[in-house]
Amino acid sequence: MKIDPNCRYRSSHEYARKDGDEIVVGISDHAQESLGDIVFVELAEVGKTVAQGDAIGVVESVKAASDIYSPMSGTVVAVNGELAGDPALLNKDPYGRGWLVRIAPSKLPEWEGLLDPAAYEKEAAKE
Numbered sequence: 001m002k003i004d005p006n007c008r009y010r011s012s013h014e015y016a017r018k019d020g021d022e023i024v025v026g027i028s029d030h031a032q033e034s035l036g037d038i039v040f041v042e043l044a045e046v047g048k049t050v051a052q053g054d055a056i057g058v059v060e061s062v063k064a065a066s067d068i069y070s071p072m073s074g075t076v077v078a079v080n081g082e083l084a085g086d087p088a089l090l091n092k093d094p095y096g097r098g099w100l101v102r103i104a105p106s107k108l109p110e111w112e113g114l115l116d117p118a119a120y121e122k123e124a125a126k127e
Contacts, residue, residue, distance in 0.1 A: 001028075001029055001030045001033065001121070001124060001125075002029040002095070003028070003029070003030075003117045003120060003121050004017065004095045004117070005117050006018075007095070007117065008071065008111060008114030008115060008116060008117075008120075009028060009071075009114060009115040009116075009117070009119075009120035009123075010069060010071050010114060010115065011115065011120075011123050012069050013027055013028045013030055013031035013034075013124070014026070014027055014028070014031075014068060014069055014070070014071050015027070015028050015071070015095070016071035016072055016111070016114060017095075018111075019102070021104065022077060022078075022102045022103065022104055022105075023071070023072050023074065023102065023103045023104075023105050024099050024102055025056070025068075025070065025071060025072075025099065025100050025101050025102070025103060026090075026094055026095065026098060026099040026100045027059065027068065027090060027094055027098075027100070028094065028120070028124070029094050029095070030124040030127075031066075031094070032090050032091050032094045032098075034127070035059065035061040035063060035064065035066060036061045036062050036063045037061055037062045037088065037091060038059055038060070038061045038087045038088055038090045038091055039060055039061060039062060039087055039088075040058075040059075040060040040087055041057065041058070041059050041060070041083040041084070041087045041090065041100070042057055042058045043056065043057040043068075043079045043080070043083070043100055043101055044056040044057055044076050044079070044101060045076065045079070046076055046077060046078060046079060047075065047076065048075070048076045049074070049075050049076075049106075050070040050073060050074065050075075050076065050103070051070070051073045052070060052071065052072055052073045052107070052110050053069050053070065054069065054070050055067045055068065055069055055070075056068050056069065056070045056076065056100070056101055057100060057101070059087075059090065068100060070103065071110075071114055072103060072105045072107065072110045072111065072114075073105065073106045073107040073110060074103040074104050074105040074106045074107070075103065075104045075106070076101050076102070076103055077102050077103065077104045078101065078102040079100070079101050079102075080097075080098075080099050080100055080101070082097065083098070083100070
């Protein structure tokens with residue numbers, strides 16, 4: 001299981017990574033391994049305002065469909081259009097080309113409430 005040391009995590013396996021004034025959101029390597037081969041991704045639209053914990057998309061694999069939850073409150077400012085044609089990017093490169101959405105955060109203190117990499121690693125190891 002790979003863990004990006006620059007990210008914070010939700011126990012539901014989404015990551016948040018600061019990139020300038022935006023938050024890049026995706027699913028962790030542990031999540032993509034658990035799901036298996038990902039075959040479809042549906043994401044929130046640009047401009048959607050979300051609260052921390054709101055569903056921002058769905059990822060479907062050969063095993064299951066899973067909702068994706070926003071790690072932080074804010075406005076969706078970009079979605080990864082590459083995933084429509086190649087959802088397997090989530091399996092190949094979850095922390096790179098397999099990102100899901102970018103959010104302009106509205107509640108920066110929420111960052112501190114997310115799991116740091118060490119805490120996430122312990123959480124994911126329980127499964």
